[in-house]
Amino acid sequence: MSTENSSVAEEQLVKYRREPGMVLQMLRGIQLAQNFIGPGDIETLARSLNLPTTKIRALIDFYSFLHDQPRGRYAVYFSDSITDHMLGSRERAQQLCRALGVQLGKPDEKGLVTVALTSCTGLCERGPAVLVNGIAIDRIDEQRVTEMAGLIRQQVPLGDWPLEWFVINDALRRKGPLLDNDLRKGEAIERAIEIGSQQVIAELQASGLRGCGGAGFPTWRKWDICRGTSTEQRYVVCNADEGEPGTFKDRALLNTYSRHVFDGMTVCGVTVGASKGFIYLRHEYEFLREQLERRLQRRREINLLGRNILGHHGINFDIEIIMGAGAYVCGEESALIESMEGKRGIPRIRPPFPVTHGYNGRPTVVNNVETFAYATGIVARGPGFVAHDGEDPCWKLLSIAGDCRSPGIYEIPLGTSIRDVCEMCGADDVQAIQVGGPGGILISADELDRKVSFDDLNTAGSFIIFDSSRDMLEVALNFTHFFKHESCGFCTPCRVGTKLMQAMVDKIANGHGARVDIEQMQRLHHLMTRASHCGLGQRAAVPILTTYEKFPDSINDRVGDVDFKPAFDVEAAIERSKQIVAEETRS
């Protein structure tokens, strides 16, 4: 074994102050620098951080974007989200593979390139999207793939690729109070300090703001519980691990409205008594990181962050960005905290919840990007900031993608009907809509009078429209594969269940399905829902079963009346034997 120190690893060690808890950040840094993490890097980290090499390898094995085998000079990931699919991502990926003479998912022998698929990259309204060496490029068409293949073959550094490829615009289609306001930077912080914690919490309560990440826990309560804990050290965490396929509104907020997000986090820190905040930013949003760092630095310069904020003695708060490394499950707040601590993202046993036992065991408020942004408006201008005429309080950002004329971000009052949303985005041929992503709810065209609200169709933002040309089984297949790929593997029902589910959905899609498979899926779904450790396993079988419930033909047409059909394929099972016999007969 080599004892040589890796200089890349050494750089990362310095950057992250040799803190063992930052090991995941270091690994990510190494990965981005050289597209793989070598044995020398692992050893250097292990020695310096006093960690067993196995624990470092365990992280590499857990996070999708970390690899211990070289991926070449260019690591190209095509988003495999259903919306990218619908826009031709697989065809484009195959096109690039052909142009470069490589196989999908396999590093080429020359050490030049790896073309692979990855889970949703959060560029759903402008797909198909790719990540090249961690940086996002959107709207990949045939022409762009041809050009990209040329650039890769000629080994043109990424920095010299056409600049316009890297410009990610936000399609802000409908603006409400959050996307269209005249809030001054720091206004909310000033008012929070002025009115005091109790009043901040009272105003949040009056506004009716609930967590925008999907769970819908009342924001004021979370802040109030955290504030009431008896400890000196508390934390504020902004969950920017926007991994639910079809969601991209947090991306836009961080890109264009980061001042609201930073203000909101600082307000939260001031209110609950935390002096440190983190943004857990998903790996796929690497392209946002630098500008966010710059803006944070600017805030420190104008005293919106740091010690004695805005001259108020003893009010200290700073924000650090922590990056994810490719794991959907880390969107769950306790898994996110595990990941922040440099561990595999396994959801913790709850209770206790992070609000009392969070980052490093300390009380931690974890809120979604959007929640912080709305809190900013509410605290600055009072609960009226989010008021509207409807029954459900507050507003919601929707990320609309799929089959409509104007995909993008829509700020709507909660309680808006699906019909109205469809009208806004120009969806006039609706077969189905997936509200809330693969883990959410699939509705058919008969349900357009239902509403986007916590009580009816709850969504963290994902809103994917399928027109009548779409095969709904293909959609369920994509979601089922997604859940299996993203299962953390901790508990039996999810680890084994997602794999069994995938096998059964594949079987049906391949024309080998039978009635018995449908019954089996229903039983398994029941078990996974009731016994899984977290929401991932609980929701993993929902897509296929909702598809069966609402679009039975998409499954019945393939299954027919056959009670039992084996997955067993005789021809495949004897292929190897036949080959051997042929070889032996020849020799």
Place this chain on the structure above:
Amino acid sequence: MSGRIRIDGVSIPFADGQTVMQAAEDAGVHIPHLCYHPDYAANGSCKLCTVAIDGWQTSSCTTKAVDGMVIESNTEELNSERRALTQMLFVEGNHHCPSCEASGNCKLQNQAYRLGMTALIFPDFTAGRATDATHPDILLNRDRCIYCELCVRASREADGKDIFCITGRSENKSLAINSDSGTLADSGLQVEDAAANVCPVGAIIKKRQGFRKPIGQRDYDERRVHHNKVRLPNLPKLDKAPGEKVSVATCSLAGCFGCHMSFLDIDERIIELTQRISFDRSPLNDIKHISGPVDIGLVEGGVCNTENIETLREFRDNCQVLIAVGACAMDGGVPALRNHLDVRDLLEESYINGRGIDSPQIPVDRELPYILEEVSPIHEVVKVDFFLPGCPPPAEAFWLILTDILDGRQPDLPYDLLRFD
């Protein structure tokens, strides 16, 4: 806070800080579990201990008892979910009881017995994980690991060594060793360590210790007497007029005929049986093909070649009720141990490199059936109506099941007749 909770109608006390599982164990109330161990921090991953508390499902090993809690545990619904979880663990790894050193002392196997698991309804994953035999005294067979993390916890909490670690995610999850070589050899693990003694299955075993305890004296052999009968899945009904003879066909595919031998161990009762049944195709009468529609087909062995497929399909096409008999039919059994090997390696070992082979060559005669890439349990090839596990199933089990079918009864197998080895 201490107080009382109610499990399945029985009120039991709990002490301050106890979980539902701890309180139940102290009170002698059994909640099925695999990853729970009283000496270590709860993990909550196997989910066998899932109970319904005031209508909510949760792991009892991670839920603190609260005064007045009403808990349901021993219900048909929960037990059937536990049975499914057990089946999932069986198909995920390679749990071939007849060839496992831990058989009879295995908690997974015991839970399966207690829950009345007779079949693996899911397709087998054929785990092909690396075995670590580098340690002089301890063997790690990863194919049998159920990820209960007991060794991880024991090594960290009791031994203070932190030798084991979980890596990967989803289906790539794996048990890794914290040592320079990544193997047990230089890990510092010792036979007396808690971590070397805590494995509930046959994943971490001591070398030269296997099969020391004879059948009848193993951990769960003795406890068998405490259990009542095991409720089996519903037997299929035959449409026969009373008094009409029932026809039975039997065969052995990739098996050893041991199930047939065990069947013959019903001894003189076979005479009584022949008054009620007639044998169609069977090795017992050397009839080579099924003559026509048959009432019951008993199939021993897994499916390893194209001839097996043909025979099995002949049985399925002609038998009203098809019963998988024995471990090999149920999970591929001992023949399935070859499943992670390449077919060429198998053929070369058998026909070229094996000992005492004269004029070595791989046979290519057209008459010979093709060997399948993997040995499969029969339910992966045809629909199976009923499973009779065992290696072999005891003669008494054959007798009970057959007479139950003949008499139109639903079977309750006595606990000691349900066995996988």
